Amino acid sequence: MFVLIVDDDNEDRELFEEAIGVVDSSIKCFSLKDGREAIHHLTNELVVLPDYIFLDINMPVMNGRECLIEIKRNSRLRHIPVIMYSTTSDTNEIRQFYNLGAHDFLIKPNNFKKLIEALNSIIMLKKSKVK
Template identity: 45%
Template sequence: MPNRTCFLIDDDDDDREIFEIALEAVDKSCVFISAKNGLEALKFIDENPDFIPDYIFIDLNMPYMTGCECLAAVKQITRLTNVPVIIYTTSSYGKDANDTLALGAAHFLVKPASISALTTALSDIINGIATSYLLKSVSIE
């Protein structure tokens, strides 16, 4: 099986570093690529026409382009149509979850408080066993 690729779009340097540490704990062979905001991510995707990651994680609150705007733009790129997009955010607001799921997000993951909790969540997502537990701290209305 070829190496899997995770593309994280998040403006917070610490969050990108923590994500990379957790991802490496889940799968040392997984390729980690990140962008600091939606505009940088879309430019990278545009400049690399063969780039099709296995997973895309998008923070909601970013400068220049919100996570919702970035998600909508990513979903318009034909070659990325089947790539699961996971919203990765500090927000636990039910409306944010509903809005992003309606835009085509596969999951809404509230940023866990520890690397071990993030490692577990990433493991579940990458191994295809993610369930609604990802939404348990979100009040869906």
């Protein structure tokens, strides 16, 4: 399995990658710092596409909302489940992301253990569907 994390916060990206390694050390994780960088990377025909994209909302250059819209417009990318990954808990905003095509919404946990638990439930669900 291969996941992409798109987040402008270096510390959040590093924490996420570490948590993925705890959940399953065989999962490959790649990270990018903003939506524009993600779209540029993902639209390169030579790139192996991820099984999941974890996408922060509040980023400079291209935010998560704009990036999600671009992903869902692209026929090569639209099948990839996008999990919005943010501190917001505003139900109206979360609903808007689902309406735009987000697969799930993960509120950034306030500690490492909770992040591992949240990622574990998402990853295990994916693995159970593959079997």
